[in-house]
Each structure stands twice: as C-alpha cells, then as structure tokens.
Amino acid sequence: MTAAAGFGRTARLLLLGPLFYLPRAPWLGLLLLFLVALLTLLTQIGGVVLWLWLAVSDVLRRAAPGRLIGRRLAAVALFFPFYLGVSLLLVPPVAGAFGRVPLACWSDRGSDYGPLTRATCLTNRNYAAPTARAALDATAARLAVMAPVRRLVYLDAGFPFHAWFPMLPHLSHGDGRKIDVALLFVDPGSRRPLPGRARSPIGYGGYVPPAPDAPLPCAGIRSWRRWDFDWLQPLLPNLDLDVVALRGLLAALVASPRVARVFIEPHIGARLGMRHDKIRFQGCGAARHDDHIHIEFR
Ligand SMILES: [Zn+2]
Incomplete structure (x- = not known):
C-alpha cells in the first residue's frame, strides 16, 4: 500500500469507525458498532476511544512485521492500555475544565x-x-x-x-x-x-x-x-x-x-x-x- 493510500485508509477509518468495516466484513462491523454503543453506555468515553483505536491500531498493524492474525490479536490486546491511558491520564484534566x-x-x-x-x-x-x-x-x-x-x-x-x-x-x-x-x-x-x-x-x-x-x-x-x-x-x-x-x-x-x-x-x-x-x-x-x-x- 502506498503512503497516500495508507493515509486515505486511516482518514476513512477515523471518519467512519466501525462503519468502515460494514461493506468489507459485515459481522465485524456490526460487532464493533455494538461494542461502541455498549462502551459508551457503560463508560461514556469508551465508545469514542474504541472508534479512535480502530484507526490507530490499523496504522500500527500495517507498520508492524509478523503474521496478520498475530497483528490483529495484538491490536485487540493493546486496546486496553490505550483505553486506560485515555481514562486515567487525559480524562481527569479535561473533565476538570468542564466542572467535574x-x-x-x-x-x-x-x-x-x-x-x-x-x-x-x-x-x-x-x-x-x-x-x-x-x-x-x-x-x-x-x-x-x-x-x-x-x-x-x-x-x-x-x-x-x-x-x-x-x-x-x-x-x-x-x-x-x-x-x-x-x-x-x-x-x-x-x-x-x-x-x-x-x-x-x-x-x-x-x-x-x-x-x-x-x-x-x-x-x-x-x-x-x-x-x-x-x-x-x-x-x-x-x-x-x-x-x-x-x-x-x-x-x-x-x-x-x-x-x-x-x-x-x-x-x-x-x-x-x-x-x-x-x-x-x-x-x-x-x-x-x-x-x-x-x-x-x-
Ligand atoms: Zn443514586
């Protein structure tokens, strides 16, 4: 994949999130939509974090060596530290600016x-x-x-x-x-x-x-x-x-x-x-x- 094509794919993932996968892998798209809704209801920010992670992990997956299945499993596992980083380090100061x-x-x-x-x-x-x-x-x-x-x-x-x-x-x-x-x-x-x-x-x-x-x-x-x-x-x-x-x-x-x-x-x-x-x-x-x-x- 050329750099321009990679940039376009990342931009579409950022914009569409789970919807990006619907035409390519409908069950994966539906599962991701469900997880975005569930995490939003449970944690408020979890759905947005997952949406962002789809783009971030796609960039990392394309840059990392190794077999595709291993890179996909790593992307799933790394979501949790990514979520924790946002939840523990980013959310408190931003929430403070909004009075919480x-x-x-x-x-x-x-x-x-x-x-x-x-x-x-x-x-x-x-x-x-x-x-x-x-x-x-x-x-x-x-x-x-x-x-x-x-x-x-x-x-x-x-x-x-x-x-x-x-x-x-x-x-x-x-x-x-x-x-x-x-x-x-x-x-x-x-x-x-x-x-x-x-x-x-x-x-x-x-x-x-x-x-x-x-x-x-x-x-x-x-x-x-x-x-x-x-x-x-x-x-x-x-x-x-x-x-x-x-x-x-x-x-x-x-x-x-x-x-x-x-x-x-x-x-x-x-x-x-x-x-x-x-x-x-x-x-x-x-x-x-x-x-x-x-x-x-x-
Ligand atoms: Zn109460």
Missing part, C-alpha cells in the same frame, strides 16, 4: 473514603462536582472519627462530561451532585465491622431484609424501575447492618449544609430510628434503597 472531578480512587490512598470496587473508576463512574466531592470528603472524615475502623465507600457517582448524558440505570446522576454510598455492615457472628464490604460485589442488588414489623410501602406494587432480584438474594452473603455506624453516617450527612437530601428505604430508617427532613423515601417507581444510600448535594 474524580472521587478518590487509587492515587490518594490516605483518603477516608474509596470506591467499593475499582471497576467504578475504570468505567469513569466516579466523577462529581467539586462541591459534592468536598462534602463527601468531610462526611468521610466525620465518619472516621465517629466510627473508627469503618470506611465510607461509594458506588456510582457520575460521568466526567455533560449533565444530559444518561448514566444507566440511574435516573438522576447526570449533574455531578448525586453520589451513591454503600450501607455499612458487621459480621453476623463476631459483630466485627466489615469496612469496604457490601452484600453484593458492586453494592447494588444485595438488599437488607426488612424486619417482620417494618414499614413496607411498596409491598404488592410492581414497577419496572424497582428491581427485587429475588433469585440473587440467597446467593449473596448474609451481613448485618452496622446500626451504630450507619446512624453516625446519616447524622453526618443531614448535618452537612451541602447535603440536600438522602434516599433510603423506610424499613432501614425505622431500624435506625432516624427521622429528618432530609431523609426521604424515593417512592415505589424508582430503584430500591435498602442496598445503598443515594445522596443529593446542593
């Missing part, structure tokens, strides 16, 4: 809080407005004083760019002022605090069973937005709520002038004996909040 900052992940291990799973950071779901991050920082510091050994862990916060971009399956995490945090648990036998643990590996979907006499306003009400995952519950470990530490966490949250409200399931609020204007029930037409606490910052 990453929550503590791995670089600042001295922080009083962290993600439940590093997958949250790898998928860029750990961004928030600077004021929300400052309020979370302060809340985590207060929890560390009130309830030593425990640790505040967050689940989904927001994406790095654009308030209108949906972060599925959440309905309201677009503006950088919403952060979900995990409930706090103790070991049912030893009563030992379990910092950084939740019933499910991602925090969501492992619900705390209500007490027999607990208020259940959604009993018998079906909504496609309120998932129960009944089949999953027996597969998850049984952990007891850390009632004392959770009271401290909620007290710190409602005392913060930057916290507008928190969503928690009524049976959890009743068990903690906590009542406050800022502690609300999200209603039966939204996700359950007996696996996590949803915090809205001003």
